[in-house]
Amino acid sequence: MAENQNPAAPPTPADADGASTEHPPESPPARHSTVRALLRLWPYARVARWRIAGSVAAAGLASLSVLAVPMVLRRIVDGPIAHHDLAALRPLIGLLLVLGLAEAALFYTRRVILARPMAGVETAMRGDLYAKLQRLPVSFHDRWPSGQLLSRATSDMFVMRLFFVFPLVFLIVNSTVFVTGTVLMFTLDWRLALITLVPAVPLILYTRRFEGNYQTASRMAQDQNGDLATVVEESILGIRILKAFGRHRSMAEEFRQHSGELRTTELRKAGLLANLWAVIVGLPELALGCALAVGAWQVAEDGMSAGTLVAFLSTALALRWPVESLGWLLGFAAEAGSAANRFFEVMDEPEPSSLAAAEGAPSGAPAADDPGIRFTGVRFRYPDAPEGTPDLLTGIDLHVRPGETMALVGATGCGKTTLTALIPRLYEATAGSITLDGTDIRDLSRLRLRELVSVAFEEPTLFSASVRENVLMGAPEADEERLATALATAQAGFVAGLPEGADTQVGEQGLSLSGGQRQRLALARAVVGDPRFLVLDDPLSALDVHTEALVEQALRTVLASTTALVVAHRPSTVLLADRVALLADGRIEAVGTHQELLHSSPAYRALMSGEAAPELEGSLPR
Numbered sequence: 001m002a003e004n005q006n007p008a009a010p011p012t013p014a015d016a017d018g019a020s021t022e023h024p025p026e027s028p029p030a031r032h033s034t035v036r037a038l039l040r041l042w043p044y045a046r047v048a049r050w051r052i053a054g055s056v057a058a059a060g061l062a063s064l065s066v067l068a069v070p071m072v073l074r075r076i077v078d079g080p081i082a083h084h085d086l087a088a089l090r091p092l093i094g095l096l097l098v099l100g101l102a103e104a105a106l107f108y109t110r111r112v113i114l115a116r117p118m119a120g121v122e123t124a125m126r127g128d129l130y131a132k133l134q135r136l137p138v139s140f141h142d143r144w145p146s147g148q149l150l151s152r153a154t155s156d157m158f159v160m161r162l163f164f165v166f167p168l169v170f171l172i173v174n175s176t177v178f179v180t181g182t183v184l185m186f187t188l189d190w191r192l193a194l195i196t197l198v199p200a201v202p203l204i205l206y207t208r209r210f211e212g213n214y215q216t217a218s219r220m221a222q223d224q225n226g227d228l229a230t231v232v233e234e235s236i237l238g239i240r241i242l243k244a245f246g247r248h249r250s251m252a253e254e255f256r257q258h259s260g261e262l263r264t265t266e267l268r269k270a271g272l273l274a275n276l277w278a279v280i281v282g283l284p285e286l287a288l289g290c291a292l293a294v295g296a297w298q299v300a301e302d303g304m305s306a307g308t309l310v311a312f313l314s315t316a317l318a319l320r321w322p323v324e325s326l327g328w329l330l331g332f333a334a335e336a337g338s339a340a341n342r343f344f345e346v347m348d349e350p351e352p353s354s355l356a357a358a359e360g361a362p363s364g365a366p367a368a369d370d371p372g373i374r375f376t377g378v379r380f381r382y383p384d385a386p387e388g389t390p391d392l393l394t395g396i397d398l399h400v401r402p403g404e405t406m407a408l409v410g411a412t413g414c415g416k417t418t419l420t421a422l423i424p425r426l427y428e429a430t431a432g433s434i435t436l437d438g439t440d441i442r443d444l445s446r447l448r449l450r451e452l453v454s455v456a457f458e459e460p461t462l463f464s465a466s467v468r469e470n471v472l473m474g475a476p477e478a479d480e481e482r483l484a485t486a487l488a489t490a491q492a493g494f495v496a497g498l499p500e501g502a503d504t505q506v507g508e509q510g511l512s513l514s515g516g517q518r519q520r521l522a523l524a525r526a527v528v529g530d531p532r533f534l535v536l537d538d539p540l541s542a543l544d545v546h547t548e549a550l551v552e553q554a555l556r557t558v559l560a561s562t563t564a565l566v567v568a569h570r571p572s573t574v575l576l577a578d579r580v581a582l583l584a585d586g587r588i589e590a591v592g593t594h595q596e597l598l599h600s601s602p603a604y605r606a607l608m609s610g611e612a613a614p615e616l617e618g619s620l621p622r
């Protein structure tokens with residue numbers, strides 16, 4: 001009896017896991033989408049359908065054995081007890097024992113058969129979500145706070161799994177038990193049954209209202225949980241800045257505010273549940289009291305046997321759990337429904353269609369009828385740019401010749417990084433085309449594109465892995481020699497001095513290394529695959545002038561066979577290039593050697609005048 005007679009025992013999702021999910025950028029789900037959202041989970045749960053059916057059957061049989069007890073009691077009261085026949089009592093007591101043992105065994109079975117397959121279902125869903133997040137474009141990740149995605153991949157999964165293991169089974173079983181018990185009550189005495197069922201109508205109406213309100217509150221709590229996760233994540237990642245600027249107090253204040261909001265919502269949920277509980281427990285108790293009074297009067301008047309009254313009351317009491325559990329079962333279903341909604345909000349995000357389609361496209365070498373990188377009429381605006389703002393890139397026409405290194409310069413914020421991000425298709429150009437050796441990048445498979453183009457950004461991103469693993473991300477099949485050459489090209493000699501050389505773990509985000517060291521590893525990662533096209537977004541900015549000169553010298557060897565576009569902020573980086581392109585007002589305003597542009601372009605002169613050291617001018621590439 002333990003499982004179904006302790007309604008307070010099952011954990012609510014919020015109790016079980018402090019941090020929940022997200023903050024969907026768009027509208028919250030429709031109020032009554034719980035069932036629809038949960039139904040959409042069926043393809044995942046389908047694999048465990050026989051287990052779910054077995055669990056329902058076991059729980060159903062256990063509950064029915066509870067309902068059989070009143071019938072045995074009736075026979076005991078009206079038989080052996082009424083006739084003082086102790087010999088007839090023994091088998092009936094034995095039967096009660098068997099029913100009790102069967103119930104315990106069946107409930108145990110119910111738990112055991114579902115636990116393992118549902119853990120597998122959760123793993124599959126999490127795997128799909130992770131894969132989807134990897135496929136979604138960078139513009140998606142720009143919009144969605146990572147804390148929100150993190151909580152979707154963790155606590156939401158837990159809520160959904162628990163729904164299948166417990167509430168789903170009991171929603172089915174308890175409804176069946178309720179119907180069976182009601183029929184039994186009518187069989188025993190229809191008048192008492194009617195009295196007992198009077199509260200059903202207000203209960204149903206109240207429950208419907210509760211469902212909508214609770215779902216709204218659950219969704220709000222999950223969103224606030226996601227916001228809270230984002231704040232915690234940002235304050236942990238940015239702990240150095242927070243400490244350096246003494247901002248930990250204001251961050252703590254922000255945390256407290258989010259935490260307080262979440263607390264308020266959780267209290268609201270608890271209030272809604274408490275009200276429902278009061279109604280669900282109070283009304284049936286009242287009706288049962290009335291039924292008891294009428295029944296006792298009927299027994300006194302000889303209109304009913306004492307055994308029937310005992311059986312009726314025992315049946316009504318056995319139905320208390322199915323009715324009372326309705327509150328938290330509905331609450332749990334609402335939470336699981338909004339968790340499922342939040343899961344599908346991500347899963348339904350459209351993927352870049354041509355990129356996805358190109359997955360299966362042939363990945364042969366591009367046609368070389370137009371060698372190099374060519375931008376033709378390329379326009380771009382960020383999907384989340386405010387309404388009415390002009391396009392960031394308004395018609396880029398540029399040709400980087402094969403084997404050439406082109407520096408891209410322009411005022412800060414003019415779109416240099418954005419332009420380079422279009423080549424590996426981190427963002428999709430809104431118009432125009434980009435070709436690599438004559439092949440439109442949209443016609444290349446993602447794999448092929450990544451093989452052809454290597455990138456290194458000003459902000460180097462390293463992962464919690466060894467130096468070797470971080471560098472070889474750029475060419476997993478590369479051997480030791482290539483690794484050593486790449487490290488040498490990037491002037492990453494410091495690696496040899498690390499405790500375990502290239503096998504040294506660099507810590508989360510590589511924060512155990514200096515900024516310049518991280519940049520050099522990121523550069524080594526970009527060149528290790530000996531890529532045909534190299535996109536460098538000011539990857540030497542953290543290096544001192546001496547090291548930068550050494551890297552540049554080494555890079556010349558690499559760049560001799562590579563077509564490269566290099567965002568440059570410093571004249572020293574411009575020197576690396578064969579030609580320079582000036583980006584201004586969303587267009588390429590001028591192209592030429594540094595010297596040519598200095599003579600022909602006032603804008604370029606103005607841009608360089610603040611930075612160009614006179615001693616560099618003499619050694620300009622021509």
Ligand SMILES: Nc1ncnc2c1ncn2[C@@H]1O[C@H](COP(=O)(O)OP(=O)(O)OP(=O)(O)O)[C@@H](O)[C@H]1O
Nearest residue numbers: 142382384385392411412413414415416417418419
């Ligand atoms: N994800 C984004 N969503 C919306 N706008 C963005 C996004 N990233 C950049 N921008 C905006 O696009 C503009 C160009 O940014 P970009 O980083 O390309 O400039 P940049 O020329 O590389 O600048 P810098 O020389 O300072 O590195 C900026 O105004 C920036 O605010």
